[in-house]
Amino acid sequence: MLDKVIPVIPELKVAILQTFYMVSVTVILGVIFGTLVGTLLYLTRTGSISANKPMNTILNAIVNFIRSFPFLILAIAIVPLTRLIVGTSIGTTAAIVPLTISCIPYFARFVESALLEVNRGVIEAAQAMGATKFQIVHKVLFSEARSGLANAITIITISYFSYSTIVGIVGGGGIGDFAIRYGFYRFETTVLIVTIAIIILIVQLIQFTGNYIVKKLDKRF
C-alpha cells in the first residue's frame, strides 16, 4: 500500500507548500483589505459614527457584486486582471489574485458583523471621553470585537484552504490539484485517501488553534 504513496511524497510536499503559500498570502491580504472595507461599511452605515449613505451604498454594491460570483467563475472572469497584476494567468502566484479578490469582500462582511456586535453604549462612552473617530475604531471597536474577528479569520482560513483546491484549474497547483491528478485522473485511491487525511488534519488544526485564540481573547463571560 505504502509503495504507491512513497514515490509521490516529494510532489505531495511541494503541493502542500503551494497550498500554504496561496492560503497564507490570500488570508493576510484578505484580512488587511477586508478589515479596511468592513470597517468602512460599519462606519458609514446610517446611525453610525461616520454615517455616509452614498458611500455606504456604493461599498455595499461593490461587495455584493464580487460576492455574487461563484468562485470558479470569478477565477476565470478576472484572468485579464490577473495577467495585468502578476504578468501571467497561470501558476500558484497567479491563483492568489482571484483568491484574494474574493476573500476581501467576504472578510469585510465578517468584520462588519463583528463590529455590529459591539455595544453602542461603549462607543458612546468613548465619544463622551472626547475620543477621535480613529481612537474609537482602534481602541474600542477592534478591541471589543477582537474575538469575533479571530473567529472570522479562522473561518476564512478554512474556506480559502478549500477554495485553493479549485484554482488547480488555472494551474494553481496545491494539494487540491494534487488530489485531482492522482485520485481522479490516475485512480490512485490510496494516494487520494492519504491526501484527504492530510487535508482533514490541517483543517482540524486550524479550527483548533482558532478556537483556542478566540477563547483566550474573549473576556465577555
Place this chain on the structure above:
Amino acid sequence: MIKISNLKKVYQTSDVPFIAVNDVSLDIQAKDIYGIIGFSGAGKSTLLRMMNLLEYPDEGTIEISGQPLLKLSNKELLNKRKSIGMIFQHFNLLTNRTAVENVELPLEFAGVNKKERRERALKALEIVDLSDKINNFPAKLSGGQKQRVAIARAIVTHPEILLCDEPTSAVDPQTKESILQYLQKVNEQMGITIVIVSHEMQLISKICNRVAVMENGSVVEEFDLTKPIEQEPKSLISKILFNELTSETQQKELRHVG
C-alpha cells in the same frame, strides 16, 4: 458653570415630530449636585446628553464655564469633552479590558504616557474603594462595582463636570445608596459639579442640593433643597417628593402615571 438657554430637541418620527426637550433653561452652579427628575420619557436623558453634545439641540444654547458649546470646532469639542465626565445606566465598560485598563482609557485618548496612566488610574480606583479589583474584567464584577469602575473612569481626567445618566437604575437596591455616596464623595473631595438624571426621584434627592422636575420635555419646577421648601409643589412628581412620600394612594397614582 452650565448655562442652558431655551434648549429644544425635536425627533422626526414617521408621522408627527416628537418634542423631546422643549424650551428648557437651567443654570447649574459650580459644585452643585444637580438632580433632573421625572418619569420615563420626560426628556431628562436627552437634556443631559446635550450637555456634552452627544445629542445636538435644534434650538437654544449651552454654555460651559462661559464657553458656548455649539460654537466649538470639532477638535475643540473633543477637547472640551475631556473635562466633562459621564457615567451611564448600563456602565458601558469595555468587556475586554480589566478594571484598571478601563479607567486608563480616557487617559489613553488624551495621550498620557503609560506610567502616569497607571498611577492615575490606580488612584481613581482607590477613591471608589476598588483597589482590590483592579485586574478583574467587568464580567467578574457586580453591577455596583461596575458602576464604581465607571465613576473612576469618568473622574480620572479630573473633569469639572460629571454627567450621570440614571446611575443607580441598573444596580441592586442595596447598592444604589453606595453609588450615590461615591458621587457625593467626588463632589466634595474633587469639587466636581455633578448633574444626575434619574427617575428614582426620592433616592436621588437625598444627595442633590438642587432639583429640576421635568414633564413632557419641559422643566416644570425647580427646587433648592438646601433651604426649607416654601413654594407649593405643583406637579404630581414634586407632590410625591415633598409630601408624604409613602402614602398608599400616591404610590398608586404614581404607578398609574408611570
